[in-house]
Amino acid sequence: MSQLFEFSDDREASSAARVRALEALLIEKGVIATDSVDVVLKHFETMAGPFNGAKIVARAWVDPDYARRLVEDTPKAIAELSLPLGMTGAEGEHMAAVANDANVHNLIICTLCSCYPWPVLGLPPYWYKDPVFRARGVREPRAVLQEFGVQVPATKEVKVWDSSAQIRWFVVPERPANTEHLSEEELAALVTPESMMGVALVEAPAA
Amino acid sequence: MKLQHHLGGIENLGPVNTEKRVFVEPWEQRIFGIHTVMMAESAHLSDAPHRYPVDTLPTAFKSNWTWASLRTGAEDMQPFEYFKYRYYEKWLGGISQFFVDQGYVSAEELAEKTAHYSAHPDAPLPDRPNAELAAQIDAYLQNGDSGYHALDGAARFRAGDTVRIADPEAVDHTRLPGYLRNKIGVVDLAYPGAFSYFVSTGVDGIGAPMPVYRVAFDAASIWGPGKSEPNTTIYADLYEAYIQAAD
Numbered sequence: 211m212s213q214l215f216e217f218s219d220d221r222e223a224s225s226a227a228r229v230r231a232l233e234a235l236l237i238e239k240g241v242i243a244t245d246s247v248d249v250v251l252k253h254f255e256t257m258a259g260p261f262n263g264a265k266i267v268a269r270a271w272v273d274p275d276y277a278r279r280l281v282e283d284t285p286k287a288i289a290e291l292s293l294p295l296g297m298t299g300a301e302g303e304h305m306a307a308v309a310n311d312a313n314v315h316n317l318i319i320c321t322l323c324s325c326y327p328w329p330v331l332g333l334p335p336y337w338y339k340d341p342v343f344r345a346r347g348v349r350e351p352r353a354v355l356q357e358f359g360v361q362v363p364a365t366k367e368v369k370v371w372d373s374s375a376q377i378r379w380f381v382v383p384e385r386p387a388n389t390e391h392l393s394e395e396e397l398a399a400l401v402t403p404e405s406m407m408g409v410a411l412v413e414a415p416a417a
Numbered sequence: 418m419k420l421q422h423h424l425g426g427i428e429n430l431g432p433v434n435t436e437k438r439v440f441v442e443p444w445e446q447r448i449f450g451i452h453t454v455m456m457a458e459s460a461h462l463s464d465a466p467h468r469y470p471v472d473t474l475p476t477a478f479k480s481n482w483t484w485a486s487l488r489t490g491a492e493d494m495q496p497f498e499y500f501k502y503r504y505y506e507k508w509l510g511g512i513s514q515f516f517v518d519q520g521y522v523s524a525e526e527l528a529e530k531t532a533h534y535s536a537h538p539d540a541p542l543p544d545r546p547n548a549e550l551a552a553q554i555d556a557y558l559q560n561g562d563s564g565y566h567a568l569d570g571a572a573r574f575r576a577g578d579t580v581r582i583a584d585p586e587a588v589d590h591t592r593l594p595g596y597l598r599n600k601i602g603v604v605d606l607a608y609p610g611a612f613s614y615f616v617s618t619g620v621d622g623i624g625a626p627m628p629v630y631r632v633a634f635d636a637a638s639i640w641g642p643g644k645s646e647p648n649t650t651i652y653a654d655l656y657e658a659y660i661q662a663a664d
Binding site for chain 2: 321335354
């Protein structure tokens with residue numbers, strides 16, 4: 211058993227060499243091309259990422275009607291905004307938003323793997339994929355949230371959304387107090403991926 | 418029975434990891450990219466609603482590769498190794514093994530090439546770009562691969578129905594979180610339409626188009642009142658094969 215948890219000293223260097231070797235062989239064999247992986251990575255820098263989700267949340271904060279439409283028909287509401295192409299693309303074919311409010315705190319999880327709404331949030335951060343979060347998040351969400359620095363009072367309902375079929379969930383966090391003077395763009399800059407998965411609150415900028 | 422099917426709810430694992438980066442090592446980006454290219458080239462996409470031209474793509478890749486392939490591999494891992502290895506380490510192991518098993522590369526040439534890049538980490542990749550493949554990758558990322566179908570007939574359950582979650586025989590791959598087996602919930606929404614899954618999971622029951630339900634569970638009814646936090650509801654999206662009348 212104990213041997214099972216040992217790693218070689220060159221753990222990262224050996225993975226790096228192995229993935230490079232695999233990519234080179236796949237190019238040599240005509241399975242992929244030299245630029246294929248870079249095309250994927252570029253998509254997540256320019257087209258799909260939390261920069262889209264932040265704009266959606268900021269719009270919901272400044273326009274209560276939009277906030278309502280966003281929860282009722284998420285793809286349609288997203289299509290109203292001028293976002294990059296692909297908002298119903300890979301891992302966003304069926305997205306749904308849930309909104310935090312005075313009575314409800316939402317937490318998104320994928321206990322079976324790592325389902326995540328790519329077009330609006332990009333790729334999942336490490337914490338979301340980690341088995342400990344996935345194991346504990348459904349049993350003791352408040353304790354988990356506390357470890358992320360979020361206190362949810364017992365009077366507030368916690369809703370946990372386990373992404374086990376086609377829907378990719380994200381959270382519309384609550385707008386922080388004292389942000390009335392901020393523009394939509396300034397509001398978007400406050401929104402983090404963690405807040406759109408429910409493990410963080412959005413903080414107002416320090417005065 | 419697989420630990421990976423029953424991750425949700427395991428106790429005594431210690432604090433969560435709050436690492437916010439997506440990739441914690443640069444090499445992880447490359448295996449993520451390889452996997453996503455494979456999904457964009459997957460043979461099954463010729464039948465996808467978007468009708469991708471994968472039949473005529475200039476690639477030697479002729480296999481199906483979907484999320485189901487990656488997930489099945491992860492669920493098939495020795496459970497302690499599943500906990501031992503980091504997320505993209507599991508991907509690297511599973512994807513390398515797939516290419517060897519399917520005969521795209523041999524274990525020997527992979528070992529040889531790995532030794533080469535170990536000795537020369539900055540050695541370049543072969544220079545063979547391909548615009549047609551790049552266009553397909555972009556098309557796949559922008560249009561996706563939905564399992565949506567028009568519903569043929571009526572959904573068996575409606576919002577408000579109390580249902581019992583099925584407990585099918587455990588197989589290689591499932592989309593039924595283990596902690597929900599045999600539990601009682603209430604249908605919150607029957608999603609319009611029907612949804613297929615990438616593969617048939619056999620006696621587990623999914624694959625062909627079927628309705629999907631959003632089912633709500635009182636956390637106390639799953640973990641027991643003494644083991645549960647108060648005022649907590651768990652929602653899961655469940656294929657109809659996993660749902661039974663509560664009687």
